[in-house]
Amino acid sequence: MRKRGLQTVTDLARQFEDVVYIGSDVGQGTMDDFREACPDRFFVEGISEQYVIGMAAGLAMNGFIPYVNTIATFLTRRCYEQIAVDMCMNNHPVRLYANGGGTVYAPLGPTHMAVDDIALMRALPNMTVIAPCDADEMERAIRASHDWKGPIYFRVARGGDAIVSKPEHDFAIGRALVFAEPEDLLLITTGVTLQVALGVAERLADLAIGVGIVHVPTIKPLDRDTLVPRLREARFVMTLEEHSTIGGLGSAIAALMAAGERHPRGVLRQLGIPDTFPDRFGRQENQFEYFGLDLDSVIRSALGFLKLDVAESVNGSGKKTR
């Protein structure tokens, strides 16, 4: 996903003279294609995120569309004020391309795991927050981003994630995608939790449990038109996110339900990372298991939520690592 998104930025730069690439200190050779195609608009500025955001905003104020590429935790926490004041306060079209959203950098520890990025970015007025599920969706999102008026935060997953999005979904910024209409249970996903939800639906279908799935690649602005009718239909709603349960997708859905347009009848359970800094390493899969976001854990949560007997239903020994 990371590479495809960046390749798409290069494609855009070939097409549009206002596209600028700014990296801080990402890996050697990153964006060589861009550098060869548009050397004047290629910048690698070093480890200086506060400056980079201001510089990108200064370019945007003069008609450019900068895509800023670095690691998600540094691109959100370190330069939060520059993002708020320089980018968002006056709605300048800088695009943040945030590598390692969620637990991608698990082996590198809690300084590198971006589990609060969506919350931080959602809180900023004018900011659009996008977390694609796979490389194809990332490509569509990047293509759609060129003409978007304000700032955008792209949460970038690890790469190699199973391709589950489809061209016929006709991606648009701000649109949620219905993979299955709500039945007994409605799963709402963002980023790579869509893949988990699709697995859950398949397994629960074997138990004659109908699972609806709405995928929300754009967490802000939230697609109320798609979500509200489905939330009215569903009795059991679960949000799945590789993010803190504070301030992310689950919070956004909770607020939508609490706003109670004709009082949705469903109840909500948020699956995500509890209010803690990740304290383990390993791989992303280990983190998913640890925080109950892997397939078996989500199935167990779903069945518990539906008040069904877990022991009868779960194959294998799905369990948390600790």
Added chain:
Amino acid sequence: MSQIPAPPRDAEFRARCLHIRKEVLQMVRHGKRGHIPSAFSLVEILVTLYDHILQYRADEPEWADRDRFILSKGHGCLALYAVLADKGFFPRDWYKGFCHFDGELGGHPEERNPGVEATTGSLGHGLSIAVGFALAARLQKRHFRNYVVLGDGECGEGSVWEAALAAAKHRLENLVVLVDYNKYMSYGPTHEVCDLEPFAEKWRAFGFAVEEIDMVATPERLRAVLEQTPLGANQPTAIICHTIKGRGLPYMENNLSWHHKSKISHDDIEKMIRDLEEAHA
């Protein structure tokens, strides 16, 4: 200090500065509050820039080839507003709303105000944005120049030095940093809170061509120096302006109790205007 000599004392220039200081006080009359000393230390810098150096069109603030100016020490905005109103960017009538709920002008500059290029107020942002402007000029093959005024206290922000590294890396001849070095922060003297010295050496070490100006004895030199920028080939320029916080009113100069005053009465304003004129005479 420099090879660029001081021009003779310019009575007209100094009268302009007095006028702008009085305009600052007229604004404070309506808002009853403000960072007056931080504005007063800036006046000679802004009058020089807007009277003699910057290319702009007050009736067309977005003119593409205008020189860009950023007041990174946004709390000095009273002086900027006075100069922008003086030049016709917006009506003087806006003074009446200074810091009012429904006013146009707040306690820090905002991009929505004509003539204000960047919203500032949180310190340490302006130089990074100015580097972006300077790079934009280069990419667009435009000849506009980019000026940014920093406060001395502001230079404690790490982001200033991140941007300084980048400005030198990109050899931004079209970028001029002016530091309003009034030697005081909110809490106390800058050298006591966190000393910047050797300050000029720091800018030189970061790759800037540097000039220092005594803005009290020889403020006229600033124009002469700015007319010669860039001061170094393939280098950004830094001009350290030795100023006095609260300049113009003897009892305000270097007096921290004035850093941000509120509840200023009409009588206070009248007295300050008389005192300004007396001190100027």
